[in-house]
Amino acid sequence: MKGFKFLLTLAALVLFLAACGSEDGGASEEEAGTGEGSGGQTYTVGIDTTYPPFEFEDSNGNYKGIDVDLIKAIAENQGFEVKLEPMDFGGIIPALQAGQLDVAIAGMSITDERKEIVDFSEPYFEAGLTLVAQKDNSEIEALEDLEGKTVVVKSGTTGAQFAQDNQDEYGYEITVLEDSPSMFQEVSNGNADVLIEDYPVIAYAIAESNLDLKIVGDRLNGDNYGIAVLKGENADLLDKINAGLEELKDSGEYDEILNTYISE
Template structure:
């Protein structure tokens, strides 16, 4: 299976090179783009304490895009609040940090095509009968105090379910593992990462995304790299490389609604 994915990737890279022309790729490969990320958005980007390097879903996506589009990456970190201004002013060439594509942000930076669909998602124990939001009626549900997931549950289910808000994500995951709730409903990246790490083999994410948002790679306005980045992302979806990266960090992709 992986060999087939590698073959598809090789063919896709060859096609991408032809689409740019030999000269264009040769020049692009000599380019180093200044990139920035937020070091604390787990599991999209985080510091590996053993190596001192940034790792995560976004980091894997960025490296794969860079390899395919033909540029090297000079990666720096900063607080999320400074990321869009850094791209806007040209201090960096691009940013990747779980950045939601919004109309306001699109006025000052360019975005790649969406590379990640975020939203809210259900987490249950393996083998649970719960598959969708409708199945949560009459169930005990854990979520986080003050979160959009709590508001969404109250709007959708009201008194039809026992909704318990917890002060932290660790608390609601412990409640699920201990049988105090039947499901957890929270941000898709967070529950997906828990399912792939501490909860692996015991819990799973189910159903579609709710209240969806999309993440994109932010680039300087009118950047020449928007098209190469988009072509790289499209090729990754086509040859299965994107799916491999997604499953590494989040497990099974959400069902379509």
């Protein structure tokens, strides 16, 4: 009888240990899925991969650029993970509003209009808009030369807003496209007279791709880029982003990232 009781006790102990092991395994899988297994939460980050040198996809399908390297470095510094989600620039803020993204880093200029919808980090890059024409165009040097001309811009950008705000004063037509390469092609083909683009982006594109384009005149403004989260949400995450950005600047890693893609 004692032997029978011993066997029952032994069987119960085995079942108990198996149940504990099963629970531990489930917890490990959950941590791996959320990124907590490596010490922090995973956040989904919206990027626009048609925007070199800030974001682009290389020949091996890897996402690269200033913004990509910067958000990864901030995440590593602050102990969280990121999942990059490429999309058209015009869809990034709506995706934040819909809860599909936690963060946006896409060469996004800090504007009062956008501040009504998102909270920005401290500025991480000073850009500025510029006019771009065909290389052999000798007629256009400034906004005053655009009367009766066609200006192409990218949807949802500060360049598009600038063009709309100044259209009546300078008397040009506006064509809106969805990405930067399409804008470059539109001017190169002669379908539009000029485009409006962020200075570092077009300077990089002309240098790297040997485009038949040139920058004309002075910069039109002095935009600053910021990293965005939905307004009133993710305040703790925004604090981490700002803290990480400051530490990267202090350590020199921020300059190293910029120098990888932009030479002075």
